[in-house]
Amino acid sequence: MIVFNNKTEIQDHISKKKAKGTTFGFVPTMGALHNGHLSLVKRALEENDVCVVSIFVNPTQFDNVEDLKKYPRTLERDVSLLGTVSKTILVYAPSVQDIYEGNTKAEHFSFDGIEFEMEGKFRQGHFDGVGTIVKRLFEIITPNNAYFGEKDFQQLAIIKKLAQKYKIPVTVKGCEIYREVNGLAYSSRNERLKPEYKKAAPFIFKILTESKERFGTKSAKQVTEWVEKQFAKNKFLELEYFVIAGITTLKNVKRKSKSKQYRAFVAAYADDIRLIDNIALN
Ligand code: PAF
Secondary structure (H helix, E strand, O other), X not given: OEEEOOHHHHHHHHHHHHHOOOOEEEEEEOOXXXXXXXXXHHHHHHHOOEEEEEEOOOHHHOOOHHXXXXXXXXXXXXXXXXXXXXXXXXXXXXXXXXXXXXXOOOOOOOOOOHHHOOXXXXXXXXXXXXXXXXXXXXXXXXXXXXXXXXXXHHHHHHHHHHHHHOOOOOEEEEEOOOEOOOOOEOOHHHHHOOHHHHHHOOHHHHHHHHHHHHHOOOOHHHHXXXXXXXXXXXXXXXXXXXXXXXXXXXXXXXXXXXXXXXXXXXXXXXXXXXXXXXXXXX
């Protein structure tokens, strides 16, 4: 396993291999790796000759300084965890300077309005930060394929648009949400949950599963009201939003159409930890 901290060095390494026809799969991360990340890495290894994992806590996508400060930084542990999957993985763990070169600012993007829905309403500037870092990483790594978890479904949609709009020659692949046995979606934030909140958190997936069943016979409004009632009764989880949206526009659905695909999205606080999850409804 080679760990690069410098973009020129990893670019040189990759361009030499690409010239010989080697294909690259890319898994961008902010570290604090867990089984969800490892499932993306395994898929990238299956579908490409080499897998590159970036580990970088991107300051421009945080709207909250405290959240950025508290974000776990566990590079040594992350590298050894990746080593248990394959010794051939390339790790890119740059400094803020290597990425932003003294100008730690997000670019401004338009993603046809999907950036203003759900996460965009509650995390100001978040998707500009995500767009900025992912575009830079794509330029540095030049992957053939890039892998993102569907847990961040809105992020995945935005990255697909980013690649399309900027004609970046990469195939962006969404991967199914990886869950703990109790249904809780894997997240780096789960590690920070206090025991009583960790025990309560699988409620989110339980409600999503039940809302999927209800969506068969009820309207989006009825399902939403039912979900809000269930969360109001739960003293460990505070619902920030529950949205049923079409998978293309990510806009709240007013009237169901048989020909469209929908997903339900949740953001909820377990104490001070913000958790998100979603499910395909049809
Ligand atoms: O999903 C994440 O971990 C981050 O948003 C990403 C895509 C690595 C960009 O910093």
